[in-house]
Amino acid sequence: MSSHPFSAKLSAKAMALKNEKLTHLHFYYHNLLAGPNVTALPLNPKGPLDFNDPAGLFGRLTMVDNPLTLEPELNSTTVGRVQGLYGVASRTDVAFVELVNFVFTADGEYRESTVTVLGRNPILAAGIREMPVVGGTGVFGFARGKVHFKTYSFDTTTGNGVVECDIYVFHY
Numbered sequence: 357m358s359s360h361p362f363s364a365k366l367s368a369k370a371m372a373l374k375n376e377k378l379t380h381l382h383f384y385y386h387n388l389l390a391g392p393n394v395t396a397l398p399l400n401p402k403g404p405l406d407f408n409d410p411a412g413l414f415g416r417l418t419m420v421d422n423p424l425t426l427e428p429e430l431n432s433t434t435v436g437r438v439q440g441l442y443g444v445a446s447r448t449d450v451a452f453v454e455l456v457n458f459v460f461t462a463d464g465e466y467r468e469s470t471v472t473v474l475g476r477n478p479i480l481a482a483g484i485r486e487m488p489v490v491g492g493t494g495v496f497g498f499a500r501g502k503v504h505f506k507t508y509s510f511d512t513t514t515g516n517g518v519v520e521c522d523i524y525v526f527h528y
Contacts, residue, residue: 368528373498373528374528375528376526376527376528377526377527377528378501378524378525378526379523379524379525379527380522380523380524381458381471381521381522381523381525382520382521382522382523383424383425383426383435383436383521384424384425384426384427384428384432384508384518384519384520384521385422385423385424385425385438385518385519385521386422386423386425386430386516386517386518387420387422387515387516387517387518387519388422388516389405389418389514389515389516390514390515390516391514391516395420395421395422395423396418396419396420396421396422396515397418397419397420398416398417398418399417399418399419399441400415400416400417401416402415402416405512405513405514405515407450407480407512407515408512410444410446410447410448410449410450410451411447411448413444413450414444414445414446414447415443415444416443416444417441417442417443418441418442418443419440419441420438420439420440420441420442420456421437421438421439422437422438422439423436423437423438424436424437424438424458424460424521428508428509428518428520430518433462434461434462435460435461435462436458436459436460436461436462436466437458437459437461438456438457438458438459439456439457439459440454440455440456440457441454441455441456442454442455442456442477445476446478449478449480450478450479450480451476451477451478451479452476452477452478452479453475453476453477454473454474454475454476454477454487455472455473455474456472456473456474457470457471457472457473458470458471458472458473458521458523460494465495466494466495466496468494469492469493469494469495469496470492470493470494470496471489471491471492471496471499471501471523471525472489472490472491472492472499473487473488473489473490473503474487474488474490475487475488477505479507479510479517480510483506484504484505484506485504485505485506486502486503486504486505487502487503487505488500488501488502488503489501489502489503489523489524489525492525492527495527496525496527497527497528498527498528499525499526499527500525500526501523501524501525501526502523502524503521503522503523503524504521504522504523504524505519505520505521506519506520506522507519507520508520
């Protein structure tokens with residue numbers, strides 16, 4: 357019995373949750389701030405992009421609708437979109453706080469499912485950067501896990517970049 361009239365204890369079975377699975381997803385996303393098909397739009401431009409001046413980028417917010425592809429080339433097979441927003445949250449290094457949904461659009465079992473990621477991403481750091489999976493929908497309902505980001509290419513003049521993503525997600 358619950359101690360609150362607005363809550364009830366449920367079993368996983370009551371929610372039709374079966375065995376928990378761990379799935380590994382791998383793809384690339386393309387963050388395009390410049391060019392003919394922009395997919396990342398600054399909401400509050402603060403002058404020119406200068407990745408050598410984190411304090412000058414501090415507070416910059418960007419809304420994204422970036423393509424997810426199987427290979428690092430933009431013209432490779434699209435499997436979904438990265439939709440959400442990021443902001444430069446540090447005055448001393450180029451570190452984003454990101455709230456994004458990986459939205460799967462390709463035909464198959466993941467279509468219309470999402471994986472939600474929220475965390476800090478120091479985009480200029482060498483090697484692999486890790487962020488938490490905080491939720492999901494569809495196939496990825498009750499999701500938790502982590503994402504590994506690795507910069508594949510980055511143009512410091514335009515801000516355009518390609519990021520390799522490995523998502524490790526527990527779900528039912």
